[in-house]
């Protein structure tokens with residue numbers, strides 16, 4: 392599949408060469424534990440001793456019972472939260488705050504209602520000083536990629552939930568992140584829209600080879616999307632299963648939803664679901 396042309400807009404991208412938002416570095420959690428102090432003063436141990444290496448360009452899905460610390464891990468990787476102990480690194484850099492290199496997609500598309508869809512997609516590059524012409528081209532290309540070119544001038548309220556979520560993905564990708572952190576991005580969508588967006592996301596990630604850290608409550612979604620599925624235990628969350636998923640090697644990278652009925656898919660899905668029930 393051909394990779395869409397991109398433009399160089401910063402030194403990091405320039406070093407990687409034009410056209411690439413592919414991740415070049417490993418994402419690492421090294422002995423990360425985190426506790427919150429609740430309003431009552433009680434200590435909530437959210438995550439315990441998470442150690443994880445995510446090679447550049449890998450698609451990692453995370454499943455586990457509600458409240459087991461998945462979002463906490465994502466916030467540490469995003470740099471929104473400093474862990475109580477341990478550290479997160481991207482390449483050689485300790486993650487100590489948010490960065491445009493690591494984009495975050497939330498469950499609800501938090502688009503700015505007063506901006507058009509194009510305005511929302513261009514906002515990040517605009518803040519980073521990307522020239523007008525280039526950010527317009529980038530927005531156009533991304534809106535094409537997520538199937539919304541005819542809605543560029545619409546306001547968010549004119550779009551369905553699934554379309555807003557596509558716009559949010561375009562907005563995050565407009566910053567050319569090397570890592571995309573996704574917190575149940577399709578959780579609020581109906582089944583058909585969800586399947587369509589799963590396929591879109593896989594296509595985009597296979598073109599661009601970003602590293603993806605994707606939280607979901609759906610085991611089927613995790614096995615369909617991930618190169619690897621992690622299962623976390625109930626709070627304090629520990630990684631109790633680290634399951635490689637290499638179905639593209641068997642069925643080819645272009646395989647779609649039909650993969651979900653293959654024996655290999657069902658076997659992995661059952662193993663992951665079993666691990667969630669055991670923990």
Ligand SMILES: Nc1ncnc2c1ncn2[C@@H]1O[C@H](COP(=O)(O)OP(=O)(O)OP(=O)(O)O)[C@@H](O)[C@H]1O
Pocket residue numbers: 427428429430435436437455456457458459460461462463464626
């Ligand atoms: N700011 C906070 N203050 C106190 N406790 C918190 C805070 N944020 C999260 N927690 C608690 O930490 C635990 C882990 O929360 P987290 O959101 O990481 O879990 P999760 O696995 O993402 O949950 P879900 O699947 O329901 O979204 C939960 O028990 C939650 O109540």
